[in-house]
Amino acid sequence: MNQIQQETEKKMKSCIKNFLASINKLRTDRASPDLLKDLSIEYYGKKTFLGNVSNITVEDSHTLKINTFDKNINKDVEKSIIRSNLGLNPISHGDIIRVPIPLLTEERRNDLIKILYKQAENSKICIRMIRKDSNKLINVSLKDKNISKNEKNKYKNEIQVLTDMYILEIDRLKKIKENSLFSL
Structure with missing residues (x-):
């Protein structure tokens, strides 16, 4: 027993x-890598977490910066962020994806x-x-x-x-x- x-x-x-x-993961006004690291993305036909295929850093208090290890998946990463229902809109700047965190x-x-x-x-x-x-x-x-x-x-x-x-x-x-x- x-x-x-x-x-x-x-x-x-x-x-x-x-x-x-x-x-x-419920975001507040501050940018945090935890917000996106467990986001599921399609990586060569398999589901994986964004944190496993990229570095997610805080650029400033309202912006996350994503640097993927494989630049070919940047579009997939952007689509996953948009579909995540987090209310975020990623912006591509060459090889880097910036995710502004809007005020609530x-x-x-x-x-x-x-x-x-x-x-x-x-x-x-x-x-x-x-x-x-x-x-x-x-x-x-x-x-x-x-x-x-x-x-x-x-x-x-x-x-x-x-x-x-x-x-x-x-x-x-x-x-x-x-x-x-x-x-x-």
Whole structure:
């Protein structure tokens, strides 16, 4: 049973980590390479991340500079940035692609908040699915007579405590990001 609990906690921590990574991609007013490094692009017929085929640097507080290792993919990189729904328009300057980061409008800020809430809800669903899977394993242990009914209830309560804790963590992280989007 401890193994089930440890595995459950490990998976829930992974959900939190993925949520944090996804909300860090929601841009604020500052240019950050994290905004584009995990952008998926087509590279000779295979999907890869932009950060794997280029150097992404901050040129100034409102501009990212992309220097691809293979200049033949620059047009594909531009198309991927435009299609990314980040509201960015890349500009080619020879071998370099510059991506100006526009100031957030109130409308875009509200769109980002909606995306944030959707990502938070998806992460909560992930946590609940992990709880559901763990509870199934506990029920199987009871059915196989490896644990008693009292132990089943105890373990399910412990899983529920973990679930509640990680859902509160998602809410806390969501609130921090929401505040940072509104304070700009």
